[in-house]
Amino acid sequence: MNLVVDLGQSGARVKINEEVTSFEIAKNSAESVVDTLERIFQKVPKQELDNAYLSLTGLQGDVRDPNPYGELCKKYFNIKNVCVMDDGIASYVGALGDRDGIVLTLGGGVVAISSCKGRFGHADGKGRVFGDFGGGFWVGQTAMCVAIATLDKRDSADEMVTLLKEEINEYRALVNTTGVEASQLCIKAARTVARGAESGISGAREILEEGAAYLATTIFAAWNKVNTDTTVPFLSIQGGLSKSNVYVELIQKHVKELMTFQYFVGEGDHLDGAPRAAEKYPNDVNPLLKWWRA
Numbered sequence: 001m002n003l004v005v006d007l008g009q010s011g012a013r014v015k016i017n018e019e020v021t022s023f024e025i026a027k028n029s030a031e032s033v034v035d036t037l038e039r040i041f042q043k044v045p046k047q048e049l050d051n052a053y054l055s056l057t058g059l060q061g062d063v064r065d066p067n068p069y070g071e072l073c074k075k076y077f078n079i080k081n082v083c084v085m086d087d088g089i090a091s092y093v094g095a096l097g098d099r100d101g102i103v104l105t106l107g108g109g110v111v112a113i114s115s116c117k118g119r120f121g122h123a124d125g126k127g128r129v130f131g132d133f134g135g136g137f138w139v140g141q142t143a144m145c146v147a148i149a150t151l152d153k154r155d156s157a158d159e160m161v162t163l164l165k166e167e168i169n170e171y172r173a174l175v176n177t178t179g180v181e182a183s184q185l186c187i188k189a190a191r192t193v194a195r196g197a198e199s200g201i202s203g204a205r206e207i208l209e210e211g212a213a214y215l216a217t218t219i220f221a222a223w224n225k226v227n228t229d230t231t232v233p234f235l236s237i238q239g240g241l242s243k244s245n246v247y248v249e250l251i252q253k254h255v256k257e258l259m260t261f262q263y264f265v266g267e268g269d270h271l272d273g274a275p276r277a278a279e280k281y282p283n284d285v286n287p288l289l290k291w292w293r294a
Helices: 033-041 067-077 087-096 136-151 158-163 165-173 180-198 202-224 245-256 270-280
Strands: 002-007 012-016 019-023 051-056 081-086 101-106 110-116 119-124 234-238 289-293
Touching (some): 051 270, 136 165, 136 202
Parallel strands (some): 051 081
Antiparallel strands (some): 002 012, 081 289, 110 119
16 A cells, blocks of 8 residues: 655645545644654554655755655655655646646645656745745735734725634734744635635735736746747646636636646646656656655
8 A cells, every 4th residue: 555645834635545634734834844744644543555655845846855754654654665746746747647738736835837848847836935926825914914904003904804804813812923823824814815806805806816916927937947849838726726716717817918828627636646746757856756765
């Protein structure tokens, strides 16, 4: 049996055989990716497994040294073959398979992976301090800042205060407004903003409009890193916020201002893409995917 892990900024999923378990354990700035994985593995029943396919956020497009991940999988599950990959390439293979194009993964953070004739490109995925513009944290933080400023009489977005009533109550209960809990609250608020835009709240739509413009440049940048001819790429948008039809439509609108593409509804997600990527690339795809073998 194999272990497949999808670690994101809002939670994690683990697949063993065909059983998927979700965990409220997310990658955050307070610990390393390896430490986060260990917390997840401590909650998975002890057993011996054959291979591990790890789709991980927080790598910023560079797996670097796969050894700590391999040793961790060996420690908990006696696994001897571990494929460690940036979550972007898992998302890409899951969505587009062998097609040339770009996959934008739009969760708590943002990463765009492109591929053309065997070459890969990577854009954003730089984390919430230096990047991830238009992602869940950015959307939620932008909206929460507007709502909190309104409560503080520095703004007048009353509709955002009403929309984010639940999140504002959680904000008031925070002991530390700059810690992990605050970051997770922003990601949660993004889903509320998306629903608000769907229901016609203008302030929520304006935030998604701005985010979509950022994301279009990320998609364009990723494709320019690999495109050498007149290929018309496929474009797929994955992740939690891709469930917002308004956001996806706004992103496509802004991308059309920059390039020609064919939109494609992804065939699968990270849990599908990680083992497929491992099978497709039995050797390293530097720096996005690296193997560890005991």
